[in-house]
Amino acid sequence: MRLDVWSDVVCPWCYIGKRKLERALDRWDGEPVEVVWRPFELNPQLKSTGAAVREVLAGKLGSEAVAEQAMHRSTTAAESEGLRYEMSKAIAANTFDAHRLVSLAREQGVQHEVKERFFRAHFVEGENLGDPETLVRLAGQTGLTGAADALVDDALAARLRDELAEGVAIGVRSVPTYVVGNRGVAGAQDPDVILDLLRSAP
Structure with a gap:
């Protein structure tokens, strides 16, 4: 069974969702699950x-106060999953190249390791x-x-753009989004919800 997880490496709820x-x-306890990390x-x-x-x-939400509230919510939720966010150090940047390497990592069988390393680098270490x-x-x-x-590979970049467009086409509007077959759920869902999604697979 294949489970596609659409996410971004700078999405606080995506790291929380990974732990869940x-x-x-x-x-x-069902058939083996292949988790594939997809770009957003x-x-x-x-x-x-x-x-x-x-x-x-602050620019997206309208004020620094609202931004602080949003960071506090995600930091608190992260703590419940054993993650310690250092949002004051976090840098928001374009993630296209990061997704290129996550895609390459799938080919080499280290996608989960690369995804985890990027999450930790962003949310804990303040890396750009x-x-x-x-x-x-x-x-x-x-x-x-x-x-x-890979970062100068035009063919890989084109495949990534196609994959990003695929996400839009199937209705991915927020992340994380978990998809099995033609069914999906959005948000950093609790394990029971993800298990129900897996059980619903034909």
């Missing part, structure tokens, strides 16, 4: 140089996931090879 998914899979861009208009998450959120050198360094720590070449 892991707990669901620990309880799953929260802020495709951002440059690779990035900006403080607080600034970007829009910076190519940073991405290559982080990906190399997971055993991924060919990262630098």
Whole structure:
């Protein structure tokens, strides 16, 4: 069985959702599940140089006070999953290149490792996931090879754009979104919800 998870590496609820998914899979007693991480861009208009998450959120939500509330909610939810967010250090940047490496990682069998490394780098360590050198360094720590070449691979970029368009076409509007076959659920769902989705697979 294949479970597609549409997410972005700078989405706080996606990291939380990853932990909840892991707990669901620990309880799953059905056929083996192949988890495939699919791309979604929260802020495709951002440059690779990035900006403080607080600034970007304030611009989207209307004020710094509302942005602070949103960061507090996600940080508190993360703590319940054993994650310690350092949102004051987080940098919001264009994630297209990060998704390129997550896609390459699937081909090499280290997609989960790369996804986890990018999440931790963003939410805990304050790394800029829009910076190519940073991405290559982080990906190399997971055993991924060919990262630098992938970031200038036009064919890989074209496939990624097609995959991003696929997400839009099937109705992915928020992340994380979990999809099995033609059924899906959005949001950082509790393990029981994810297990119900898996059980609903034909």
